[in-house]
Amino acid sequence: MGEFELIRQYFLPLAQLPGSGAVIVGPGDDCAIQRVPPGQDLVFSIDTLVEGVHFPLNYRPDFLAWRALAVAASDLAAMGADPDCFTLALTLPEASESWLRQFAHGLGRAASQFGLSLAGGDTTRGPLTLSVQVHGLVEQGGALLRSGARAGDLIVASGTLGDAGAALDYLSAVDEHQLGNDEQFLLERYHHPIPRLKLGAALRSRATAVIDISDGLLADLGHILDASGVGASIETANIPLSAALRRVKQQQALNYALHSGDDYELCATIPGSVWKETPQWLKRELTVIGVIESASGLRIDGTATEPGPEPAGFDHFRSSV
Amino acid sequence: MGEFELIRQYFLPLAQLPGSGAVIVGPGDDCAIQRVPPGQDLVFSIDTLVEGVHFPLNYRPDFLAWRALAVAASDLAAMGADPDCFTLALTLPEASESWLRQFAHGLGRAASQFGLSLAGGDTTRGPLTLSVQVHGLVEQGGALLRSGARAGDLIVASGTLGDAGAALDYLSAVDEHQLGNDEQFLLERYHHPIPRLKLGAALRSRATAVIDISDGLLADLGHILDASGVGASIETANIPLSAALRRVKQQQALNYALHSGDDYELCATIPGSVWKETPQWLKRELTVIGVIESASGLRIDGTATEPGPEPAGFDHFRSSV
Known part of the structure; x- marks a missing residue:
C-alpha cells in the first residue's frame, strides 16, 4: 500500500467523528x-x-498527536469557544505504517474527546513538524479576549500548575513504569494535556479576560495585563500545586508553577461580584491567586517583578502573531 | 530588538490590509x-x-512568501471562493532581521495582490517550513467541487501549462539575469505563480467541476474523474503551451504540460451549452483541451492511459486529505 493510501486509510475516519455538523x-x-x-x-x-x-x-506518535491537538484546542478554551473541527499539516520524514497507525490512533482519541472532526490537511515529506489549526464557534460577541481585565477583578487559575514542566526531567526515562507514582503522574500531565474546553465555555459571561497558560503563568498573565492596560498582585502561597509536584520538586515546585506552560491550564480574571455568584462546581475547578490592580506591573507577594524569562524546555522559541 | 519583536514589527502590518472586514x-x-x-x-x-x-x-525569502501564499490561495480559486484572510505557521532556523524583512515584504505583496489579510499565526524554531491556511467566502451552496463533471462537458485549462515545471532546471542558476528571455519567463512563472482567483469566481455557476493544477494536469484531471465517476478524452494538440516553453524545451514541452503542477492554473469542466454563452473575455483565459465521457479512464489522443507518475521536482510527496 502506498503512503498516500495509508494516510487516507488512517486519517479519513477522523473526518467522520460526530461534530457540530458545521463542516x-x-x-x-x-x-x-x-x-x-x-x-x-x-x-x-x-x-x-x-x-x-x-x-x-x-x-x-500517539502521544504526539494528542499533544498537538490539545495544544491547539487549548486556545479555543481560552476564547470560551465550542470546538468544531481542525486541519492538520503533517510533515514527516517517512510514512511508516506503524508510525501512522499509532499517530492516527492518538489523534482519533483526542479528536473524539475534544469534539473536533478532521476537516482537511496536507501531508508532506520533511523534518517531523505538525501544524494544527482548530476551529470553534461562539455566540457573536461572546468570545473571551485578553483585554477585558479591570482593577478589582480576581485572578484565577484552573487545575494545578507546573506539573508538566517538571515532567521534562523524566521524558528520557528508558522505562517509565519504573518511575515512582508521582513522577508518572507528572509525566501523564505532560503526555496528555487536557484543554479546558468545558471550563472555558463556563467562563463565558463570567470572566473579563482569559488566556491559556502555554508560556507559563507569569508570562501569560503578563499578556492579559498588557492587553488590558492594568497591573496585578499575586500571592504565591495560593498558586495551586499538585501534591506530586510538591513531593518530587519541593523547593522548585513554585518555580515550575510560575514559569512552565506545558499544563495548558487557564488563567482568567473575574469580577468579585460574579465570583460570589459562581456555582460551586465551577469554583472547585479554579483557585483565586491574586487581584487585578490599576497600577501597571506585576507584584508577587508584594514585590514588583518582571514576567521573567521562560524556562528552558521544549518550547523556547514561540510567538503567536 | 528580540526575535518576537522583529516578527511583530514585520508581520503585524499584514493584518491591516484591506480585506472583506470579516476578520x-x-x-x-x-x-x-x-x-x-x-x-x-x-x-x-x-x-x-x-x-x-x-x-x-x-x-x-520574498519569493518563498509569495509562493506559499499563492499555492494556498490557488485552492480558493479552485472552489470559486473569494479570498478573505490567512494564518501562517512559520518554522525557521533563525530569525535574521534581513530574512524576516524580505519575507514580510514578499508576503505583503502577495497578500495585497490576492486580497488576503493576516488573521493569525505561530512562529517556531526549526527546519524551514511554512504552513499557510487560507480562508475564503462563497455564497452558500455555490462552491465549485471536483465531483460535478458529467459526460459531454468540455474540459478547459487556464493560461499555459508546464512553464514553472520546466523552470526547475534553471533554479540553480548563479545569475538569473544572464539567462535568456525565455528561461527568465519560465523562472518567473515558477517564482510568482498567480492564483486564478478572479477566474475561479467567474467559473461559479458555469463550471461543473474545478481543480487547481498542483500535481500536474493528468493527475489533477484524474482527481476530477475519480470524484465525478466519469472518464475523459483529451487532445494533446490543444494543450496550451507558451511560446517560451516550446522554444526552450521543444520535445519535452508537452511532457511538462501534462505532468508539472507548479503553474497553479485551473482545470475545469463546463457543459457545452454554457460554454457557448460564456463571455469572450473568459473564453480567452481558457482553452478547451478535451471532453468528459461516461466511459471511465483517461484517453489521450485516443489512447487509454494512466494518470501516470508525478515528475521528479520540488513536490514529490504531497497528499491532501
Missing part, C-alpha cells in the same frame, strides 16, 4: 467548507510543534 | 475571530512548503 465538505476536495450557524462567530488558531523543539526526538 | 479579531489574542456574512460559507485549505522538498535551499 459540510470535509477532506478530499481543494478546500473544506464550514457553514457557521447564524449568530455565531468562527474562532480559530494555528499551532506548530517541531521535533526536538516542542517535543523530544522519537516521541510516541 | 473582527486579528493577531494578538489566543485565537482570531471571523464573522462569516449571512448566506455565505467559509471555504478553507492548508498547504505546507518544506525547504529542499517544495522549494530550493536558500530560496529568496
